[in-house]
Amino acid sequence: MEAVLTGLFVGVLFGFILQRGRFCMNSAFRDAILLQDNVLLKTVFAALLVELVGFALMDAAGAIAINPKPFWWGANLLGSFVFGIGMVLAGGCASGITYRTGEGMVGAMTAVLGLATAGYFTAAGFLKPFKVNLQEATTISTADGGKLTLHGILGMDYTILALIIAVIAIVVWYFVAKSKKEECEADPGWGWLNTGILVGLVGILAFPLSAAAGRNYPLGITAGWINIVQVIFTDGTFNWLGLMIIGIVVGGLIAALISKEFKFRMPKPITLLQTFAGGLLMGFGAVTSGGCNIGHLLSGIPQLSLGSILAGLSIVGGAWAASYVMFVLPQKKGE
Numbered sequence: 247m248e249a250v251l252t253g254l255f256v257g258v259l260f261g262f263i264l265q266r267g268r269f270c271m272n273s274a275f276r277d278a279i280l281l282q283d284n285v286l287l288k289t290v291f292a293a294l295l296v297e298l299v300g301f302a303l304m305d306a307a308g309a310i311a312i313n314p315k316p317f318w319w320g321a322n323l324l325g326s327f328v329f330g331i332g333m334v335l336a337g338g339c340a341s342g343i344t345y346r347t348g349e350g351m352v353g354a355m356t357a358v359l360g361l362a363t364a365g366y367f368t369a370a371g372f373l374k375p376f377k378v379n380l381q382e383a384t385t386i387s388t389a390d391g392g393k394l395t396l397h398g399i400l401g402m403d404y405t406i407l408a409l410i411i412a413v414i415a416i417v418v419w420y421f422v423a424k425s426k427k428e429e430c431e432a433d434p435g436w437g438w439l440n441t442g443i444l445v446g447l448v449g450i451l452a453f454p455l456s457a458a459a460g461r462n463y464p465l466g467i468t469a470g471w472i473n474i475v476q477v478i479f480t481d482g483t484f485n486w487l488g489l490m491i492i493g494i495v496v497g498g499l500i501a502a503l504i505s506k507e508f509k510f511r512m513p514k515p516i517t518l519l520q521t522f523a524g525g526l527l528m529g530f531g532a533v534t535s536g537g538c539n540i541g542h543l544l545s546g547i548p549q550l551s552l553g554s555i556l557a558g559l560s561i562v563g564g565a566w567a568a569s570y571v572m573f574v575l576p577q578k579k580g581e
Contacts, residue, residue: 343525348498353517537557
């Protein structure tokens, strides 16, 4: 039981950092296409680099065992694209709507309700056969039945390849930033670099603690909300990820209270319907694809999972497509 309770600790820490750093992948992808503003996108990249190095070192030391997601090309493409559309409609990614629930945002609460509902019915309800059939029909494995990874395809050791990629990325990023004379300016919250590093460190901390509780994977969101649904409506018990979700909401609440940003904010009814619909798409998409933006982008890509890389690209594609239809096209028509 003590091992499971560490999920609550990680969640409070994660929620506090998310709220103070204003970390949300939906905003990162949306701002990149709408405003040509890459500040939040740099936060995501910084977190990925920190995790890439951290996972590699822990794997080399035997502290964790890398556990990449499967390569379900059809499920990864469809589910993640739908998820990307859904998070634009919901106004936040899976982690964003979770910590904003702690801030008192009712729109985030309805999005979470949709995420948890559709996630549950896709994982264990009437949508499960579709999900299972799509995953099984589009699975590609290695010759010995293993999961496809970048290091496996290249025939390299995970630790070596991860560190090589991290070094190359840091060097390229440094010279690109230097040529553009970029600075680590503070955006709303703690600033992109500080936030990215802290989010990455939480992901590193989560991996061994979650594994000790019987779940050999770092951070995730959707499965945690599904666990909460199971606890409420069936005779299920809290697992590590379910307690982490509660912790994120509590951590977001604490951070919002300290910064005096907590306030119940009620949008128009039509907006509540939109965020709920977005949450439904997110829940279906995440379970179908085998992970949300946190499960694939923040936790799977640093493990060099080809399934997570494909899913991450599809999430970005869905978010950009929805942003273009919802925001760019109306602007063009109004010109």
